[in-house]
Amino acid sequence: MMPAPVGEQVTAHAVRIAAINPYISPRGLGMNAKKLHRALVVLFALFPVIGAGPTWAADDSIKIGVVGPRTGPAAATGKAFEEGFAVALDMVNAPGKGVLGKKLEVVFEDTAGDPEKAASGIEKLITRDKVALVVGESHSSAALAEIDVANRLKVPLIIAEAWHDDITAKGYKYVFRAGPSNSGVVNDSLMGFVKANGFKKVAIVAENTDWGLGIKKLAEEGLKAANIPFMTIVTERQSQDHYTELNKVKQFGPDLVLAFVYGFGLHYFIAQANETGLAPQTALVLDGAGPPSLWPDFWKNVGDAGNLELFVSSMNVDKPVTEVDKAFYEAYRKKFGQNPTDYKSRSLFNTVLLAADAINRAGSTDADKLVDALEKTNLTIASGVVKFDLTPGSYRYHQWQPPMLVVQWQDKKQVVVHPKDLATGELKKK
Amino acid sequence: MTDFLLYLTNGLVMGIIYALFALGVALIVGIMNVVNFAHGELYVLAGYFSALFASALGMHPALAMIMATLCVFVVGLIVERTLIRPTYGNEMYSLIVTFILSIVLQNGYLLIFGPYPRKPPNLVTGATNVFSLFMYGNQRLLGFALALVMIVCFFALIRYTWFGRVVRSVSIDRDMASLMGVNPQRVNLLAFGLGCALAGAAGVILTPIFPVTPTIGVGVSLTAFVVVVLGGMGSFAGCVVGGILLGVMENLGAAYISSAYKQLFGFIILISALFLRPAGLFGRKRA
Numbered sequence: 001m002m003p004a005p006v007g008e009q010v011t012a013h014a015v016r017i018a019a020i021n022p023y024i025s026p027r028g029l030g031m032n033a034k035k036l037h038r039a040l041v042v043l044f045a046l047f048p049v050i051g052a053g054p055t056w057a058a059d060d061s062i063k064i065g066v067v068g069p070r071t072g073p074a075a076a077t078g079k080a081f082e083e084g085f086a087v088a089l090d091m092v093n094a095p096g097k098g099v100l101g102k103k104l105e106v107v108f109e110d111t112a113g114d115p116e117k118a119a120s121g122i123e124k125l126i127t128r129d130k131v132a133l134v135v136g137e138s139h140s141s142a143a144l145a146e147i148d149v150a151n152r153l154k155v156p157l158i159i160a161e162a163w164h165d166d167i168t169a170k171g172y173k174y175v176f177r178a179g180p181s182n183s184g185v186v187n188d189s190l191m192g193f194v195k196a197n198g199f200k201k202v203a204i205v206a207e208n209t210d211w212g213l214g215i216k217k218l219a220e221e222g223l224k225a226a227n228i229p230f231m232t233i234v235t236e237r238q239s240q241d242h243y244t245e246l247n248k249v250k251q252f253g254p255d256l257v258l259a260f261v262y263g264f265g266l267h268y269f270i271a272q273a274n275e276t277g278l279a280p281q282t283a284l285v286l287d288g289a290g291p292p293s294l295w296p297d298f299w300k301n302v303g304d305a306g307n308l309e310l311f312v313s314s315m316n317v318d319k320p321v322t323e324v325d326k327a328f329y330e331a332y333r334k335k336f337g338q339n340p341t342d343y344k345s346r347s348l349f350n351t352v353l354l355a356a357d358a359i360n361r362a363g364s365t366d367a368d369k370l371v372d373a374l375e376k377t378n379l380t381i382a383s384g385v386v387k388f389d390l391t392p393g394s395y396r397y398h399q400w401q402p403p404m405l406v407v408q409w410q411d412k413k414q415v416v417v418h419p420k421d422l423a424t425g426e427l428k429k430k
Numbered sequence: 431m432t433d434f435l436l437y438l439t440n441g442l443v444m445g446i447i448y449a450l451f452a453l454g455v456a457l458i459v460g461i462m463n464v465v466n467f468a469h470g471e472l473y474v475l476a477g478y479f480s481a482l483f484a485s486a487l488g489m490h491p492a493l494a495m496i497m498a499t500l501c502v503f504v505v506g507l508i509v510e511r512t513l514i515r516p517t518y519g520n521e522m523y524s525l526i527v528t529f530i531l532s533i534v535l536q537n538g539y540l541l542i543f544g545p546y547p548r549k550p551p552n553l554v555t556g557a558t559n560v561f562s563l564f565m566y567g568n569q570r571l572l573g574f575a576l577a578l579v580m581i582v583c584f585f586a587l588i589r590y591t592w593f594g595r596v597v598r599s600v601s602i603d604r605d606m607a608s609l610m611g612v613n614p615q616r617v618n619l620l621a622f623g624l625g626c627a628l629a630g631a632a633g634v635i636l637t638p639i640f641p642v643t644p645t646i647g648v649g650v651s652l653t654a655f656v657v658v659v660l661g662g663m664g665s666f667a668g669c670v671v672g673g674i675l676l677g678v679m680e681n682l683g684a685a686y687i688s689s690a691y692k693q694l695f696g697f698i699i700l701i702s703a704l705f706l707r708p709a710g711l712f713g714r715k716r717a
Contacts, residue, residue, distance in 0.1 A: 071536075071645060075545030208690040234690035238649060240640040243440045244684045247433060247564070264547045264643055275557045275567035296546050301641050303555065 061103040062365060064355050065125030065134035066348070067118060067146060068160075070110035073238065073263035076295050077138045077161070077344050078110065084348030087331045092356045099359045106352070107131060111142045118142035119149050126153045132365035133157065133358070135351035138344060139262075140164035140211035147175045156370045158354055160347040164214045165395035174367065176374055177399040178354055178386055179347055180314065182211070184401040186218040189312060190258065190288070193406045193418040195226055197427055199256040202230040203249040203283070205269070206260040207237045215260050215288060230254075235261065240268050246276045249283075255429070257285045266292035267301040274305030284429060286406070287311035294341045299412065308428055309409050314383055314402045315343035316416055318424065321403070324353070325382040350381040374398075436564045437681045443574040445677025447632055449670045450577045451650060452657035453584060454628030460601045460664030461621040463521060464514060467528040469654055470647025471535035472626045476502045476633030477642030478543055484550035491550050495634040499627055506626025510619050518618075532647065539644035547641035550634075573635045580631050581670060588666065597621060601664065629654075656696050660703050662713025671711055675699065 070078030092104045107129045109121035133156040137143040143162030150157035151172040159177040206216035223230040231252045233245045273279040287293045293311035317339045320326040332340045362373035383402035406418035415425035479498035483489045517523035554568040588594035599607040661668025683695035
């Protein structure tokens with residue numbers, strides 16, 4: 001029997017609710033049911049237009065899953081991920097290539113940065129879509145939920161851009177990270193930048209997420225060890241208004257603000273830091289996440305307040321790190337008609353290359369063989385040559401950290417200011 | 431003291447804007463007994479319209495704001511006629527329909543406008559040194575003034591015009607108003623459109639400060655519901671007092687307790703107020 005249309009199903013459900021609900025008049029229901037049914041049909045008719053279904057693989061293909069936020073405050077990352085795997089698939093599936101003689105296909109599951117959605121999303125990918133492995137994610141809270149599922153269901157997961165140390169520190173056999181960790185970013189990049197440029201007083205503003213709180217703690221430890229006075233404020237992740245926090249920061253009088261605020265909230269933070277007379281008037285702001293400073297409309301949203309703003313990035317379009325990097329920029333420009341702006345497109349591109357390489361070397365999609373192959377990875381990707389660390393007992397286990405840059409906006413141009421050997425210009429403080 | 435004044439000022443500014451979009455919810459609840467879950471999405475729609483009119487069509491930002499609010503008013507009329515009217519008499523149905531509408535609109539925005547924040551150009555830039563005490567964004571000060579003017583106009587409309595008298599009569603006793611010759615369907619239509627336009631007005635005022643994204647309306651709806659329940663369901667004066675109270679308490683809580691749980695303070699105030707006055711600050715107990 002054919003199922004009833006969605007509109008009828010909802011109406012029927014509403015009728016059932018009405019039948020047991022003493023506050024709904026049966027008379028009113030009878031009078032309006034037909035009209036209501038029509039209204040619901042109109043609404044549901046819109047769903048096929050806006051719904052994005054998964055990509056179904058044919059028999060002659062191998063599927064991998066991608067997890068990441070397509071909705072929510074960091075939905076822009078989902079777009080970057082889409083661009084990243086689109087470029088990677090073009091390369092992997094080029095004529096004469098592929099994986100094990102088959103086409104590589106991707107199924108993208110939206111996690112919205114929400115741990116519950118993330119856990120059910122990766123479980124769907126593994127059990128329903130039967131993916132060989134999963135790559136992606138940029139929210140630590142979501143990734144911390146995903147790693148438990150991946151390890152329980154014994155399917156390899158390569159994290160691209162979720163930085164919390166525990167993601168790899170837990171020592172899970174099926175979990176890898178080909179991207180930055182909080183410790184790596186703070187110890188290898190940020191602290192070096194702070195010390196090298198002689199900042200005297202630092203304020204930390206961190207969002208109340210696993211990533212924000214984790215990186216805040218590491219930054220505090222680093223500043224304490226370096227004997228640099230600092231203050232810390234934790235802010236609500238969804239908050240748009242930061243005047244209260246910025247006023248406290250201003251009173252402290254720092255010359256650098258480390259803003260661990262991800263998503264569109266960073267745009268509000270930068271604009272308001274300028275309105276309250278903090279940055280760049282008396283202090284520089286360093287966006288500790290990176291991509292929000294590169295998203296389209298950044299300049300429209302922050303105005304002149306964006307000048308001299310700093311951000312971390314693993315990508316410099318003007319200085320490709322490897323031949324693969326160069327090929328990525330060329331392929332991206334060819335496909336999208338411009339240079340990539342969000343480095344997370346490149347991060348996702350990298351993880352797809354790693355996945356394809358592991359499947360080819362494993363000679364199968366067997367999970368244990370894939371883990372074995374991943375542990376033996378020696379592959380040049382856009383950000384360098386990947387070799388996963390195999391020493392258990394720390395966040396470095398199953399991780400490879402790409403070199404991170406500190407970039408400054410100077411008259412709307414990106415200038416790499418740290419590390420010195422990769423710098424393209426000098427840091428400007430005023 | 432300077433800090434306290436800054437937090438108070440910011441709370442007042444945010445509170446007045448909360449009140450403006452909550453008035454739309456209060457109007458629709460008071461007249462139609464409909465809880466519009468898509469209220470926040472209409473706020474977002476106005477933000478997108480104003481950005482589109484100003485950027486793509488090159489309109490002056492002020493004209494773009496007016497046009498966007500009018501467009502949302504018209505959208506409100508269409509939504510009432512096609513989706514809300516069939517649900518009259520069934521509160522549960524209107525809840526379901528507006529909830530689905532909010533999801534459809536969120537996904538539609540994502541599809542059409544993409545995930546990135548959008549805003550029209552600021553009407554004013556820079557900041558003012560308020561009372562020579564602290565710097566405060568000029569766009570925020572303008573937003574405060576505009577929201578205040580909108581609220582005063584709304585109260586004047588309700589208090590002194592024929593439409594206001596009709597709205598009040600329907601709100602007090604729909605059947606009696608109907609017997610006196612008022613057409614309740616037409617009042618519903620206009621009230622819903624006006625409620626949506628208030629969401630739109632708040633949207634165009636706030637979008638230059640907080641650019642809109644497809645899902646930002648969820649927080650707007652939630653804040654509006656908190657304000658309406660706090661003030662007393664359907665009470666316009668309650669909305670203004672509730673909005674200001676919420677804005678001020680959020681800011682003082684963030685400043686003196688913790689900025690990590692800013693949104694929690696709203697719910698603490700709501701629960702406390704309802705514990706002491708279950709019908710809300712300005713609500714009347716139902717017989």
